[in-house]
Amino acid sequence: MNIKIKNNFINKLVKGYPLIEKDAVINSQDLKEEGKIIRVTDEKGKFLGKGYYGIQNKGIGWILTNSESEEVNQSFFDKKLQKAIALRKSFFEDPDTTAFRVFNGEGDGIGGIIIDYYDGHFVLNWYSAGIYAFKEFVLKALINSVVVKSVYQKKRFDTKGQYMDEDDFVMGEPPEFPLIVKENGVNFAVYLNDGAMVGVFLDQREVRKTIRDTYSKGKTVLNMFSYTGAFSVFAALGGAIKTTSVDLANRSLPKTSEQFSINGIDPKEQNIVVMDVFHYFKYAIKKKLMFDLVILDPPSFAKSKKFTFSAAKDYKNLLKDTIAITEDDGIIVASTNSSSFDMKKFKGYIDAAFKESGSTYKIEEQFSLPDDFKTIKEFKEGNYLKVVFIRKLK
Incomplete structure (x- = not known):
């Protein structure tokens, strides 16, 4: 099966971009059955690569090889x-x-x-x-x-x-x-047979280790969008005075309790809250709760009964809420897995949030994907993780 690429997309593919974008293909109507090997050419039929047809997000397939003679077997x-x-x-x-x-x-x-x-x-x-x-x-x-x-x-x-x-x-x-x-x-309890998410996000390994080894000792810690509480477990093992884990999902309570227990930590001595994160900010301000370390790792997109969150649109305001309940000289771990913006833009959101809050800050360190999450420079959106450790100065 041959597919032809529009001229204005060819340079990108030649430089090694592996995704075959839907808008790039002239004869996409010829594509019928996913999983078929496709030969990718320019408008004149010159070979560009060989891949497969498979619909994924903005793409209709991936280039697998730039060698015309290499078989996909x-x-x-x-x-x-x-x-x-x-x-x-x-x-x-x-x-x-x-x-x-x-x-x-x-x-x-x-x-x-x-x-x-x-x-x-x-x-x-x-x-x-x-x-x-x-x-x-x-x-x-x-x-x-x-x-x-x-x-x-x-x-x-x-x-x-x-x-x-x-x-x-x-x-x-x-x-x-x-x-x-x-x-x-550190121990994790995982369930490989339990739907799309097994119990831990492996891409945050270096971030969790840094929280445990450098930032937790003697601190009060708030973990927002806590899922199964992995950040909280590492903070507790790092010597945090107390951790508070907040997530909307009902399962977060038993799942987080389990992760604490298998690491020899009594979950009753930690604070596990099943609540809409956006409500918790209001609750914390009302109760005058302040934290030394706040971990903010929302999904790219989240929906609760009254609010729809998009990282690209709403992260700045989420940070402003976070700044309001972070102690001076405290640390905010701002994280996003959104591939729709890069680290430069993310730091722009951080800067705007602090300016609008009337606070100053210092970036302590930053992380992207760990080594086992191999990426290629030709496909920048593949390196989606952006984590910044921010010290709130005042």
């Missing part, structure tokens, strides 16, 4: 997986960290799929029906490359881009749940 997938696993050799050898990313989509050469490792058990995330068509190649490549205890999968595609609920187990010997994995010596 079992050997192709074997080589990609083996290279990715070799790059993570130090992770596989680290007994203190037994959960990490093994394959990061286009960063490792195949857009549309990510593979995470949980102490010998693997989770495959498929982001289009197109890449899912190569499931048998990927499974065989994984088994050919590394010792596999079991495999679970998450199909992250349907007409609305939501998680497709189905049996997640694929093969192998299922572990007992919760499966206890380690990150820098």
Whole structure:
């Protein structure tokens, strides 16, 4: 199957941009079946790359190779997986960290799929029906490359881009749940069979370690959008006086309690609040609550009964609310996984929030994705994570 690219998109692809954007394709009406290999050319038929057809966000597929003679077969997938696993050799050898990313989509050469490792058990995330068509190649490549205890999968595609609920187990010997994995010596309870999110976001590993090792001792800590309380656990282990974890989801209470308990921390000595985060800011101001360390890690998009949050639109105001309940000389850990803006723009939101609050600040350090989340410079939106440690001066 040949697809032709409009002239104004060609330079981008030639420079290594791997996503085939829908607007770039002249004859998209010819594309019928996801998972088909497509030959990508310019308007005159000159070869640009070979990839697959698969609908994902703004794309209709990914370039897999710039070599016309390279076949997309079992050997192709074997080589990609083996290279990715070799790059993570130090992770596989680290007994203190037994959960990490093994394959990061286009960063490792195949857009549309990510593979995470949980102490010998693997989770495959498929982001289009197109890449899912190569499931048998990927499974065989994984088994050919590394010792596999079991495999679970998450199909992250349907007409609305939501998680497709189905049996997640694929093969192998299922572990007992919760499966206890380690990150820098800290325990996490994960459930590989429990929907799209298994219980921890692996991309924040270095941020959690920094919170524990540098910023928590003797501090009162507020963790907003806390999910299963991972930041709170690291803060408590770092010597925080007390942690407060706030999340709207009812499950956050038992899940966060579990994470504390498996690390030898009594959850009753911590504060776990099931509440809309936006209401909690008002509650904190009303009760005159102030914190030494506030962790702010909202989803890119969130919806509660009365409010819709978009990181690109609303992060500045969220920061202003945070500044109001942060002690002078306190730390705000501002984090976003939105790929719709870069670090420069994010720092612009931070600057505007402090100016409008009449406060001053100093940036202590910043983080993007850790090494196992491999990215390529040609696809900047793949390096989505932006975390800034901000000291509120006054």
